[in-house]
Amino acid sequence: YMLENLDGLKNWNVSNATSFYSTFSSCRRLNNLNGLKNWNVSKVTSLKGTFSSCSNLSYLDGIKDWDVSKCTSFENTFDSCELLQSIDSLSNWDVSNVTNFKNMFYFCPNFQNVDALLKWNVSAGKMFYGMFYVCSSLKNVDGLTNWNVINAKSFQYMFASCSSLKNINGLTNWNVTNVIVLNGMFNRCSSLEDLYGLINWNVSNASEYVGMF
Secondary structure, three states, X not given: OXXXXXXXXXXXOOOOOOEOOOOOOOOOOOOOXXXXXXXXXXXXXXXXXXXXXXXXXXXXXXXXXXXXXXXXXXXXXXXXXXXXXXXXXXXXXXXXXXXXXXXXXXXXXXXOOOHHHOOOOOOOXXXXXXXXXXXXXXXXXXXXXXXXXXXXXXXXXXXXXXXXXXXXXXXXXXXXXXXXXXXXXXXXXXXOOOOHHHOOOOOOOOOEOOOOO
16 A cells, blocks of 8 residues: 555556446545556446545545546445545546436545536446545535436435535526435534525425435
């Protein structure tokens, strides 16, 4: 766990890779991903836990231009990246085939906004469980304003313990018609001042609301 960079991998041809499951998980001293800048990941379908517990990683510049268009799972991809300051490098990722966003940014307590995700097409997404769970510096969700979540089934713990979140107006236009599970979605959001962002939600198909707030 002494690894601080991945520069030794910069010439690797990974063009036939289909999964990077936990590839760099728990590389706790890793502080940049620049060595992966030229990797061709166009066949990869899973980034599950790829950078999980890379607790010294603060920026994601090295994977800014990754072609993730074949990916279906981002489960735990950046889980417990405790020092992650910004996710701006992900702004142009094509996530249109991703169905599973479970715990993608779980326990990333330092980044303050999700504006970089404004253009993400998450219309294939079904599982959003804990996606921003314990993103405790997140102040608003305005970057999610245009998200099409028509196929979402679960928002369980999606924003739980986002203790700096003051409003959720960015969710006003979400079509949550097919959502079934809302358990703990905003649980322990201790700075939340109002719920007007949910005023137009049609939750007629939702059956589980345990500890939602």
